[in-house]
Amino acid sequence: MTPITEVEGRRLALSNLDKVLHPVTGTTKGEVLHYYATVGALILPHLRDRPVSFLRYPDGPEGQLFFTKNPPPGTPSWVRTTPVPRSEDPRARQVVIEDLPSLMWAANLVVEFHTPQWRASSPAVADRLVFDLDPGAPAAVADCCRVALHLRERLLADGLEPFAKTSGSKGLHLLVPVVPTPSPRVSAYAKRLAVEAEAALPDLVTHRMARALRSGKVFVDHSQNAAAKTTATPYTLRARARPTVSAPVTWEEVEACAALADRGGRGGLGGRPGGPGDPSDPSALVLLMGDIAPRMEQYGDLLAPLFAPERAGAVP
Template identity: 80%
Template sequence: MTPITEVEGRRLALSNLDKVIHPATGTTKGEVLHYYATVGAAILPHLRDRPVSFLRYPDGPEGQLFFTKNPPPGTPSWVRTTPVPRSEDPRARQVVVDDLPSLIWAANLVVEFHTPQWRAASPAVADRLVFDLDPGAPATAVECCRVALHLRERLAADGLDAFAKTSGSKGLHLLVPVTPAPSGHVSAYARRLAVEAEGLLPKLVVHRMTRAQRPGKVFVDHGQNAAAKTTATPYTLRARTLPTVSAPVTWEEVERCAAAGNPGPLVLLMDDIAPRLARHGELLEPLFAPERAGDVP
């Protein structure tokens, strides 16, 4: 029998709560749903008013994974959707997760949350800039932290504040609040900084995805600033054997990782997040402060 729960007045049918989703820790779907209920106040501001894409992994990371932008079959009528026209489907719509019932409904599908750098009300007008720092083995998050520190200083020279989060995989993401600007303009600036970083740090950085150039270096992926691209939303669980989270980290933690050469402390799991929120608060709160946004040169 499928359990029914009520979340802020909405009745939700939750399924397979005992199913193990993250095998390394035996984490069940019920525990995943509890995680999202616990961190709802932190993740919802990052989801709200942004069309969401889902990477679904209903049978865990070893099962079938599929990426979808369309509202899944059976999406409740009370879940908000917004028009996101695409060349292949000018009438396309996507889900917008605005509230806790929508969050728990989506989490019950077992998904990673991915969002663009723009809001539904202003398509292709970015209010965030993002760098995805992706290490090529044998490089690790340690090298990503060293690149992140360089980019933080470079962005600051242009009057921009950067904030770091783990990717929930091997790398690091930098998020930068910007005065709303066309995605193409933000993308071009991000690319310039990535090319410049490769020129200054040629033994550490590449700005192209070419695999032959990747071993031992950090790919500074600037492409997620394009209007059609998305990035893992802060606080989303990732489809990994361990229940890793794409979670904010302090710059002190980044500096320690870079200096100590140990990426272990930056592997943040589901059960780490509530204590970190209690200790640090929402490290990404400045992303929502208009006075912290800077103009993209």
């Protein structure tokens, strides 16, 4: 029998609560739903007024994964949708997660949340700039941290303030609040900085996507600033064997992780002896589901400045 629960006055049918979704840790769907209920106050501001795309993994990361932008069949009438016209479908709509009932409904589908850098109220006008730092083996997250520190200095020189979060996979994301700017202009600027980073750090950085160019380097992916692209939403769980989260980290943690690369270490996804940012930890900056509530108590939302208009900079 499917349990029925009430969330802020909305009745939700929650299914398969005992199903294991993250096999390495034995994390169940019920535990995943509890995670989203616990961190709703953190993730909801990053979802509100942004059309969401879902990467669904209902049978865990080893099962079928599929990416969808359209509202799933059976979407409740009380879940907001917004027009997001596409060339192949001018009448297309996407879900917008506005409240805790909508969040829990979506989480019950078992999804990663992905959002664009613009709001539904201002399509293709970005209020965030993003870099996805993706390491090509044997490069790892410590190398991404070195690149992040370089980009931070470059952005600060242009009056822009970046914030870092784990990708929930192998790398690191940088998010930058910007004065609302057309996406093509933000994309052009981001590409320029990626090209500059490759010129400044040729042994460490590539700005091109070709796999043949990425071995041992950090790919500075600037493409997610395009209006049609999305990035993993802050605090979303990822479809991985362990319940990793794309979650913010402090610049002190980034600096500590970069020290691994400076000493010849590579970082990676090994054990967790010292936790995020511990230079002795080969998996520095890997954050799991269970890490987030304590960090919420300690830091609140490290990405809260993204919502402060006075912190937004003008794109040169």
